[in-house]
Amino acid sequence: PAQPRKPWVAALMSLALPGWGQLYNGQADRAVWWFLGFALLLLPGTALLALAVPPAGMAPALALGVLASLGCWLAGAADAWRHARRRALHLPRPWQTGGLYTLVFVTCALVVLPALTVWMRGHLAQPFRIPSASMAPTLLPGDLVFADMAYNCHGCRPVQRGDVAIFTNPNDRTQYHVKRIVALPGEPVPGQGGGQMVPPGHVWVLGDNVAQSVDSRQFGPVPLPDVVGRVRQVWFSRGDGAVRWARIGQLVQ
Numbered sequence: 710p711a712q713p714r715k716p717w718v719a720a721l722m723s724l725a726l727p728g729w730g731q732l733y734n735g736q737a738d739r740a741v742w743w744f745l746g747f748a749l750l751l752l753p754g755t756a757l758l759a760l761a762v763p764p765a766g767m768a769p770a771l772a773l774g775v776l777a778s779l780g781c782w783l784a785g786a787a788d789a790w791r792h793a794r795r796r797a798l799h800l801p802r803p804w805q806t807g808g809l810y811t812l813v814f815v816t817c818a819l820v821v822l823p824a825l826t827v828w829m830r831g832h833l834a835q836p837f838r839i840p841s842a843s844m845a846p847t848l849l850p851g852d853l854v855f856a857d858m859a860y861n862c863h864g865c866r867p868v869q870r871g872d873v874a875i876f877t878n879p880n881d882r883t884q885y886h887v888k889r890i891v892a893l894p895g896e897p898v899p900g901q902g903g904g905q906m907v908p909p910g911h912v913w914v915l916g917d918n919v920a921q922s923v924d925s926r927q928f929g930p931v932p933l934p935d936v937v938g939r940v941r942q943v944w945f946s947r948g949d950g951a952v953r954w955a956r957i958g959q960l961v962q
Contacts, residue, residue: 711798719793723786726818730789735802743785751778752825756833767942768958833858843922851948856938868936873961875938879928888914888924
């Protein structure tokens with residue numbers, strides 16, 4: 710028998726997961742396109758846009774990408790509501806069952822989107838919180854920064870002296886450090902009178918606040934494969950109980 714679609718149910722389902730309301734309406738093709746449009750725009754699309762613009766435009770580009778994703782999310786809910794109103798004589802298809810709806814939601818919301826997020830954070834852009842003063846005054850405790858995670862990959866942005874880099878902690882490979890690269894492979898180690906050279910395939914890193922920094926002076930040179938990102942911009946900062954408005958949007962040089 711015909712089972713009219715309820716517009717409010719279709720809209721709520723699309724708000725819970727883009728494309729889910731279209732699936733409820735029996736529009737599998739529209740469901741796929743709405744989900745892919747939202748997922749790719751929100752995650753890799755936004756990150757790629759932010760990395761493609763000059764450094765000063767990274768934060769605005771990220772904000773624009775998030776707003777565009779929000780617009781896609783709301784437009785998908787409106788589309789599901791509109792098409793549900795037109796299906797007063799809807800004849801459910803054999804696959805339109807509660808079990809399938811649940812399976813699609815669990816797969817997309819708990820598997821696909823988290824996996825896409827992990828990939829984006831590892832290969833495109835990732836936010837970090839600065840916990841210490843080892844890079845002061847360039848980076849302060851409480852700074853939230855964006856890092857370019859496409860840095861130092863084959864065919865991407867090469868490592869350069871002076872970059873503020875994210876690298877794997879040599880003493881705990883589950884954590885990251887942030888320091889400045891001060892010498893490249895084959896260059897003399899600063900402060901050693903030219904008698905000690907950075908080994909091939911390694912870089913020498915120091916904190917800007919040398920008095921409070923644990924860096925290559927303690928753990929030695931860092932292998933180039935362990936350098937995974939470059940800090941580009943401060944997108945938020947809070948310290949001493951207040952927001953540091955002057956630091957928001959500041960480029961990291």
